[in-house]
Amino acid sequence: MTPSPSCVTAYTVACAAGVGRAAFASALRDRRSGLRPNDFSATPLSTWIGRIEGLEREDAALPAALATWDCRNNRLAWLALQQDRFRERVAAARGRYGAHRIAIVVGTSTSSIGATEEAYRRVQPDGGFPLELRRPIIHAPHSLGDFLQHTLALEGFCITVATACSSSAKVFAHAERLLRLGLADAAVVGGTDSLCGSVLFGFNSLGLLSPEPCRPFDPARRGLSLGEAAGLALLEPDGDGPWLLGYGESSDAHHMSAPHPEGRGARLAIDAALSAAGIRASDVNYINLHGTASQKNDEMEGRLVAELFPPQLSASSTKGWTGHALGAAGIIEAAVALNAIETGLVPGTLNSSAIDAACGPQVRLENEQRDVRIAASHSFGFGGSNCVLVFGRERLR
Amino acid sequence: MSTAPESGGGGATAVQSGCVFIEGIALWAPRLPGWAAARTVLRGDTAAAATPAARPAPTVLAPTERRRAPDSVAVALEVACAACESSGRPPGALSSVFASTFGDSAVSDYLCGQLARAPLDTSPTKFHNSVHNAAAGYWAIATGCPEPYTAITAHRHTFGAGLAIACTHALVDQAAILYVAYDIETPGPLATMAPSRGVLGAAVVLATVPSPRTLARLDLRVEAGDFQASRARAANAALVEGNAMASCLPLFEALADASPAGPQASGTRPAATCARGDALQRELVLTLAPRLALRLAVTAVG
Numbered sequence: 001m002t003p004s005p006s007c008v009t010a011y012t013v014a015c016a017a018g019v020g021r022a023a024f025a026s027a028l029r030d031r032r033s034g035l036r037p038n039d040f041s042a043t044p045l046s047t048w049i050g051r052i053e054g055l056e057r058e059d060a061a062l063p064a065a066l067a068t069w070d071c072r073n074n075r076l077a078w079l080a081l082q083q084d085r086f087r088e089r090v091a092a093a094r095g096r097y098g099a100h101r102i103a104i105v106v107g108t109s110t111s112s113i114g115a116t117e118e119a120y121r122r123v124q125p126d127g128g129f130p131l132e133l134r135r136p137i138i139h140a141p142h143s144l145g146d147f148l149q150h151t152l153a154l155e156g157f158c159i160t161v162a163t164a165c166s167s168s169a170k171v172f173a174h175a176e177r178l179l180r181l182g183l184a185d186a187a188v189v190g191g192t193d194s195l196c197g198s199v200l201f202g203f204n205s206l207g208l209l210s211p212e213p214c215r216p217f218d219p220a221r222r223g224l225s226l227g228e229a230a231g232l233a234l235l236e237p238d239g240d241g242p243w244l245l246g247y248g249e250s251s252d253a254h255h256m257s258a259p260h261p262e263g264r265g266a267r268l269a270i271d272a273a274l275s276a277a278g279i280r281a282s283d284v285n286y287i288n289l290h291g292t293a294s295q296k297n298d299e300m301e302g303r304l305v306a307e308l309f310p311p312q313l314s315a316s317s318t319k320g321w322t323g324h325a326l327g328a329a330g331i332i333e334a335a336v337a338l339n340a341i342e343t344g345l346v347p348g349t350l351n352s353s354a355i356d357a358a359c360g361p362q363v364r365l366e367n368e369q370r371d372v373r374i375a376a377s378h379s380f381g382f383g384g385s386n387c388v389l390v391f392g393r394e395r396l397r
Numbered sequence: 398m399s400t401a402p403e404s405g406g407g408g409a410t411a412v413q414s415g416c417v418f419i420e421g422i423a424l425w426a427p428r429l430p431g432w433a434a435a436r437t438v439l440r441g442d443t444a445a446a447a448t449p450a451a452r453p454a455p456t457v458l459a460p461t462e463r464r465r466a467p468d469s470v471a472v473a474l475e476v477a478c479a480a481c482e483s484s485g486r487p488p489g490a491l492s493s494v495f496a497s498t499f500g501d502s503a504v505s506d507y508l509c510g511q512l513a514r515a516p517l518d519t520s521p522t523k524f525h526n527s528v529h530n531a532a533a534g535y536w537a538i539a540t541g542c543p544e545p546y547t548a549i550t551a552h553r554h555t556f557g558a559g560l561a562i563a564c565t566h567a568l569v570d571q572a573a574i575l576y577v578a579y580d581i582e583t584p585g586p587l588a589t590m591a592p593s594r595g596v597l598g599a600a601v602v603l604a605t606v607p608s609p610r611t612l613a614r615l616d617l618r619v620e621a622g623d624f625q626a627s628r629a630r631a632a633n634a635a636l637v638e639g640n641a642m643a644s645c646l647p648l649f650e651a652l653a654d655a656s657p658a659g660p661q662a663s664g665t666r667p668a669a670t671c672a673r674g675d676a677l678q679r680e681l682v683l684t685l686a687p688r689l690a691l692r693l694a695v696t697a698v699g
Contacts, residue, residue, distance in 0.1 A: 041516070043516045043517060045516075045517075100621035100688060100689060109528065109529075113505065113508075113509070116505065116509050116587060116590075117508075117509050117512050117513070119509070119586065119590075120509035120510055120512065120513045120586060121512075121513045123513075123586050127586060127589075128586060128589045129586060129589060129590060134589075134590065135590075136590045136591065137552070139587060139590040139591050140498070140499060140550070140552055140590075140591055141499065141500055141529055141550045142498075142550045142551055142552035142555075145550075145551065145552075146552055149686070149687075155621065155686065155687070155688040155689060156621075156686065156689060157558065157561070157685060157686060157689065158551060158554075158558075158686045158687075159549050159550075159551050159558050159562065160549065160550050160551065161547060161548070161549050162500070162528070162529030162530060162548050162549070162550060163528075163529070163530040163533070163546075163547060163548050164528045164529075164530055170547060174547070174562065174565075177565045177566060177569045178565060180569055181415075181565055181568060181569065182413055183413060183561075183565065183619055197512040197516055198508050198509075198512065198524070198527065200516075201512060201516040201517065201519040201524075202508070202519055202521075202524030202525075202527070203524075204517070204519070205519045205520060205521040205524055206521045206524065206525070207521075249545030249547075250543055250544070250545055251534075251537040251542055251543055251544060251545060251546055252537070252543075253537040253538050253540070253541045253542050253543055254538065255538070256525045256526070256531070256534050256535070256538070257521075257525040264543070265543060268543055381528075381530070382525055382528050382530070382534065383528055383530040383531060383533060383534025383535075383537070383548075384534055384537055384538070385530055385533075385534065385545075385546065385547075385548075386545075387545075
C-alpha cells in the first residue's frame with residue numbers, strides 16, 4: 001500500500017560537524033570535518049572520531065528534574081532538543097493535538113550502554129553499581145525513548161527502534177504507519193547514539209576502523225570513523241513541507257556484519273522506496289549514501305547506484321564530516337537530504353581524493369549547488385537491516 | 398487501527414480500533430517448553446513439568462549454529478519457527494517485529510566486563526551479537542527472508558508496544574506478519590539494574606483476514622489514560638516470574654482459555670471468560686506506554 005506523504009514540519013541535528021542545523025550546514029558548505037584523533041577511550045585506540053565537545057562536563061548535565069536519565073546519550077539528545085526551537089515546536093504540537101496523540105519513535109544502536117560500561121569499571125564491593133549509577137532506566141535500551149517522552153511531556157506511543165545503523169531511518173516508516181492508521185496525529189522521530197567503549201572496541205575487533213579520517217568511496221579507503229550524533233524531526237499530516245514521500249525496508253538475509261555483496265537487500269529497499277513514493281529513479285536529484293568507507297559497503301553501494309540511477313544524479317557520503325553515527329546516522333543523513341531540498345546545498349564526499357572504480361559518475365567528491373526536488377537517504381545496518389527514505393519539496397499527490 | 402483496506406495513497410480513516418487474526422502461536426519457557434504443553438498448563442488442565450526444560454534448540458539453525466547461538470537467539474528463533482510452523486506459512490515470506498526489553502543482556506554483561514578488563518581483546522562475534530536486532534538478523538539469515546524486520550523496545554511496555562507495532566505493520570501492508578517477543582536471564586552486576594530471570598519467548602503469526610488457518614481473532618482498541626495491565630492467574634504467572642517479558646503471559650493464557658477444549662479440559666473457566674455463540678472470548682489490557690493501553694478481545698475461531 002502506498003504511504004500518504006507526511007510533512008516534516010521541524011527538524012534538528014547535533015553532530016561533531018555542527019550543533020544545530022545552521023552550524024551543520026555551514027560545516028557542510030565550508031567542508032569542515034568534525035573528525036579528530038580518538039581522545040575518547042582511556043585505552044589508546046588509533047582511529048578518528050566525531051566527538052561532540054563538552055558532553056562529559058558537569059555543566060552539560062541534565063536539569064535536576066531529569067537527573068534520573070542523566071548520561072552521555074541522553075545529554076546528547078537533550079542538546080539536540082535545544083536546537084532550532086525543536087522543543088518549542090513539539091510543545092506547540094502538543095497543544096494542537098494533545099499529549100497522547102503524539103508518538104515518539106526514536107532509533108539508537110547502543111542507547112546509554114556507556115553508563116553501564118562505566119558502572120562495570122567501578123563495580124562496588126557489594127557487586128553492585130556505584131550509587132550515582134543505580135538508575136535502572138539508563139541501563140535499559142529504551143533509555144532514549146523514555147527520556148524523550150518524559151522531557152517532552154508526551155503520552156502517546158513511545159518506542160525505541162534498535163536495528164543498528166538503520167534504526168533512525170526506520171523510525172520514519174514506523175511513525176508513518178502509526179499516523180496512517182490514526183494511532184497518532186503527529187510523531188517525534190529521530191535518534192541518538194553516543195561514543196562508548198562497546199562501539200569503539202567492537203568495531204576495532206572487527207577490523208573495520210580506519211586509522212585516518214574515513215574516506216568514503218576512495219579506492220584507498222581504510223575503514224570507518226565512528227561518530228556520535230542526535231537528530232529529531234516532527235512528522236505531521238500537513239504543513240509547508242518538505243515531505244516524506246516514501247520509504248523502503250528490507251533484509252539482506254546474508255550476514256550479521258557484512259552487506260550482501262550484490263546489494264540484494266539494498267536494491268529491494270531502494271525499489272520499494274521509489275515505488276512507495278510513486279517516482280522513478282530518474283526523478284531523484286540527490287542521494288545521501290550510507291557510504292561508511294568500509295571496503296564492502298562502499299563497493300556494493302557504489303555499484304548498485306551506478307546500475308540503478310542515471311549519471312545526472314548527485315550522490316555522496318557525508319560520513320567524512322560526521323563519522324558514522326550508527327543508530328543516529330539515519331536521522332542525520334535525512335537532515336542532509338532535507339537541507340539539500342530546502343537550500344540546494346548538495347555536499348560532496350569529504351576526505352576522499354578519488355572514487356572507487358565500482359562507482360559510476362553519480363558519486364561526487366565536490367560540493368554542488370543545484371535544485372533538489374527529491375532527495376533520498378540510504379541506511380544499511382548490521383543484521384542486514386536496510387531502509388531507504390525519499391523526501392520531496394512538494395507533496396506529489 | 399483501520400480495518401478498511403485503502404485505495405491508492407491516503408484517505409486513511411483515523412480510527413483507533415481494528416482486528417487481526419492469529420494463525421500461529423508459540424511459547425517457550427523452561428516450565429512451558431512449547432505451545433502444545435503450555436496450552437494445557439495455562440488452561441489449568443495439566444500441571445507444568447516439575448523439571449525445567451533445557452534451553453531451546455531451534456531446528457531452523459544448523460547444529461553448529463544452534464550450539465553457538467546465544468540464549469536470546471535460541472529462544473527467539475525457537476518461537477519464531479514454531480509460530481510459522483503452526484500457521485503453515487513459509488517463514489521466508491513474512492515481515493517480522495522482534496521485541497525485547499533488554500536484548501541480549503548476557504552479551505551486554507560480557508561486553509561491559511571485557512571493556513573494563515581488556516578492551517582490545519573484545520570478541521568480534523560477541524560484538525555483532527550485541528545489537529538489539531541480532532535475533533532478528535539471525536532469523537532473516539536462517540530463513541532467507543528478504544522481507545523487512547524491526548527490533549524494538551519500550552521497557553516495561555515492550556510486549557504490548559511490539560504487538561501494536563506488528564498489528565500496525567500488518568494492517569498497513571494488508572499482509573501477515575510474525576511477532577516475536579523474548580527476554581533472557583540477566584547475569585552479572587547488570588542484573589541489579591536490568592533484572593530478568595530465566596528465558597522466555599513468545600510468538601504469533603498475525604493476519605489481517607480470516608482464513609482456514611485462523612486460530613483466534615483479536616479485536617484491538619488503543620485507549621489513552623491510566624490502565625492496570627491484565628495479569629495472568631497466579632499459578633501461571635509463577636511459571637515465568639521474574640522474566641522481563643512475563644507481561645506476554647496474559648495474552649497466551651487468554652489464547653489457551655479461548656482455544657477448543659483438549660481431551661483433558663476441566664470445564665472450569667475464570668470469571669473473565671464469557672461465551673459468545675460457540676466461541677469463547679476473553680478481554681484483556683496490555684500497556685503500550687505509561688498512559689496508553691491496548692484493549693484486546695481474544696476470540697477463539699473454528
